[in-house]
Amino acid sequence: xxxxxxxxxxxxxxxxxxxxxxxxxxxxxxxxxxxxxxxxxxxxxxxxxxxxxxxxxxxxxxxxxxxxxxxxxxxxxxxxxxxxxxxxxxxxxxxxxxxxxxxxxxxxxxxxxxxxxxxxxxxxxxxxxxxxxxxxxxxxxxxxxxxxxxxxxxxxxxxxxxxxxxxxxxxxxxxxxxxxxxxxxxxxxxxxxxxxxxxxxxxxxxxxxxxxxxxxxxxxxxxxxxxxxxxxxxxxxxxxxxxxxxxxxxxxxxxxxxxxxxxxxxxxxxxxxxxxxxxxxxxxxxxxxxxxxxxxxxxxxxxxxxxxxxxxxxxxxxxxxxxxxxxxxxxxxxxxxxxxxxxxxxxxxxxxxxxxxxxxxxxxxxxxxxxxxxxxxxxxxxxxxxxxxxxxxxxxxxxxxxxxxxxxxxxxxxxxxxxxxx
Ligand SMILES: Nc1nc2c(c(=O)[nH]1)N[C@H]1C(S)=C(S)[C@@H](COP(=O)(O)O)O[C@H]1N2
Ligand SMILES: [Mo]
Numbered sequence: 484x485x486x487x488x489x490x491x492x493x494x495x496x497x498x499x500x501x502x503x504x505x506x507x508x509x510x511x512x513x514x515x516x517x518x519x520x521x522x523x524x525x526x527x528x529x530x531x532x533x534x535x536x537x538x539x540x541x542x543x544x545x546x547x548x549x550x551x552x553x554x555x556x557x558x559x560x561x562x563x564x565x566x567x568x569x570x571x572x573x574x575x576x577x578x579x580x581x582x583x584x585x586x587x588x589x590x591x592x593x594x595x596x597x598x599x600x601x602x603x604x605x606x607x608x609x610x611x612x613x614x615x616x617x618x619x620x621x622x623x624x625x626x627x628x629x630x631x632x633x634x635x636x637x638x639x640x641x642x643x644x645x646x647x648x649x650x651x652x653x654x655x656x657x658x659x660x661x662x663x664x665x666x667x668x669x670x671x672x673x674x675x676x677x678x679x680x681x682x683x684x685x686x687x688x689x690x691x692x693x694x695x696x697x698x699x700x701x702x703x704x705x706x707x708x709x710x711x712x713x714x715x716x717x718x719x720x721x722x723x724x725x726x727x728x729x730x731x732x733x734x735x736x737x738x739x740x741x742x743x744x745x746x747x748x749x750x751x752x753x754x755x756x757x758x759x760x761x762x763x764x765x766x767x768x769x770x771x772x773x774x775x776x777x778x779x780x781x782x783x784x785x786x787x788x789x790x791x792x793x794x795x796x797x798x799x800x801x802x803x804x805x806x807x808x809x810x811x812x813x814x815x816x817x818x819x820x821x822x823x824x825x826x827x828x829x830x831x832x833x834x835x836x837x838x839x840x841x842x843x844x845x846x847x848x849x850x851x852x853x854x855x856x857x858x859x860x861x862x863x864x865x866x867x868x869x870x871x872x873x874x875x876x877x878x879x880x881x882x883x884x885x886x887x888x889x890x891x892x893x894x895x896x897x898x899x900x901x902x903x904x905x
Contacts, residue, residue: 504798504848556586557654563642568592570723571658574786574805580631580832580840582661584716589723590636590659593694596743600719600727603691605711609748612678619727623713625668630710631839633807635660635779636737640886643871649905653789656890656902660807662840665731666714671706674749679706683749687756688730691743698741699753700732704777708733711744734809734838735777736884765882773882779809781868782887783816783843783860794898797851802829805840808862813841815861820847822855822891822903823870829858854894855903871904 554576559569570589572582582588589595600619608614639659642650650656674686679702686705689697700709710731713719720726725742732739764772783806788794806813812835817826832842843858860868871888891903 500796500798554586556588557658559650559655563648563650563655569636569638569659571654572661573654574658574660574784575653575789575792577786580662580805580836580842581716582663582840584663584718584721584724587661587663587715587721587724588634588636588659590638590737591692591694591723591742593690593692595722596692597722598691598727598743603727603745605728605744606746607673607677607749608746609687609750610680610683611674611749612680613676615673615677617673619713622668622673622711622728625672627666627668628710629664629666629714630733631662631664631836632731632733633660633662633838633840634731634737634740635782635807635809637776637779637884639737640782640888640890641883643886643888643890643904644875644880644883646905649902650790651902651905652791653784653786653890653892656790656904657784657786659737660805660840662805662807663716664714665710665712667710667712667728667731670709670711670730670747673711673747674705677749679749682751685750685753687748687750687754688739688741688744689746689748690725690729690741691745697754697756698739699750699756700730700735700739701753701777702749704732704735705747732777734779734811736779739777765878765884767882768879776885779807780885780887781808781810781813781860781862781866782806783813783858783868784890785818785856785858785892788856788894788900789892790900790902792900794849794894794900796898797849800847800849802845802847802856804829804843804858806843806858806860807838807840808860808864808866809838810866811863812837812839813860814863814865816841816843817859817861818843818845819857819859820854823857823859823889826859849894851896853896855891856894857889857891857903859889 554573556570572586572588603619605617636659640656642648643656684702685699687697687699712729712731728744729742730740730744766772785804787803806816816829818829819826829843829845835841868889874888893901893903
């Protein structure tokens with residue numbers, strides 16, 4: 484062991500605590516040299532003295548992450564309501580706005596098909612002048628687009644309607660949303676090539692899995708910004724996210740983003756398919772049901788600190804979270820430390836992208852007393868994220884989907900953090 488790396492443990496810990504306590508004043512403190520510099524007390528991590536440890540570094544043709552980086556997706560525990568077997572993103576550890584593909588949530592109701600892209604075909608038929616069948620390579624030759632979009636399953640946060648079902652962590656309360664850079668060809672280009680007929684008003688998109696995932700989508704959206712995507716974060720989508728082709732329907736319910744896309748049929752009405760009549764409807768208090776709730780309303784959540792975390796004593800913490808809206812971009816995020824009595828503006832990471840996750844941050848000096856942390860977002864249409872009580876007043880308690888309510892996290896005096904809904 485390198486002798487200078489042996490830390491003067493006590494002294495170093497004291498300095499580190501002081502450093503974290505000072506928090507927001509850090510920049511000034513460092514400049515003024517008043518943090519009680521660690522110089523002479525310790526040293527940074529030493530470089531390996533044995534060069535074979537560098538040369539022997541396994542440089543792989545396709546990279547792995549560090550073995551010390553262990554964040555993983557998680558299935559809902561059996562006691563949680565979950566009819567799709569979702570695999571939830573660990574939102575409390577992802578950074579920035581891009582969800583690494585390996586951590587992008589998955590909802591695969593019909594398993595994950597193993598598709599050879601050389602054999603895969605996309606058929607476009609129905610009310611078109613020139614039905615067409617395209618290979619993946621042919622689709623890749625066409626003019627392409629890359630865009631950062633969030634995806635959210637409309638069943639995200641379905642556990643949070645009732646205290647008895649509330650999930651313990653942000654991964655399980657909100658982890659059925661992720662954000663990535665998607666590359667593909669616009670569906671409008673393919674539809675224009677096929678020649679959409681006059682009376683057409685919807686499309687039905689179909690996936691090559693065992694779900695029978697036919698999904699009706701209004702033609703106006705199909706002709707607007709929908710992508711037939713073959714790229715996710717700079718490479719092909721992961722099999723669970725739709726390899727080799729999927730629809731990306733920006734800002735709309737996850738279920739409309741048909742994966743393993745094999746057919747688009749242009750039609751003149753919605754088809755009331757299995758995934759849009761018995762499921763994905765919401766029973767209202769008056770006995771009627773809402774259907775085709777396509778646009779995802781504005782929503783935000785504090786991802787850190789969040790349920791299951793434990794704060795290591797009073798001092799500085801950066802409150803971090805994500806906000807998004809299916810109607811446009813996030814204009815404002817406010818944070819409350821007192822359960823919604825008072826609110827202060829959080830900082831938004833720029834650029835703020837339309838129909839993408841927006842990262843927000845809020846400097847917090849925890850005084851060691853109980854706190855109830857919440858975030859509330861406003862999108863560029865002026866829509867303000869509702870409280871759960873406001874949402875339940877309108878929707879009742881029988882609607883599973885589209886719970887975009889304000890989420891609270893209770894911080895106890897011992898630093899433990901719990902879901903305020905439970
Ligand atoms: N073919 C097919 N497409 C599908 C599904 C599916 O089971 N089969 N699940 C849908 C649902 S319910 C959601 S929320 C999104 C999730 O996309 P992701 O798994 O890439 O996150 O895919 C949608 N597309
Ligand atoms: Mo979903």
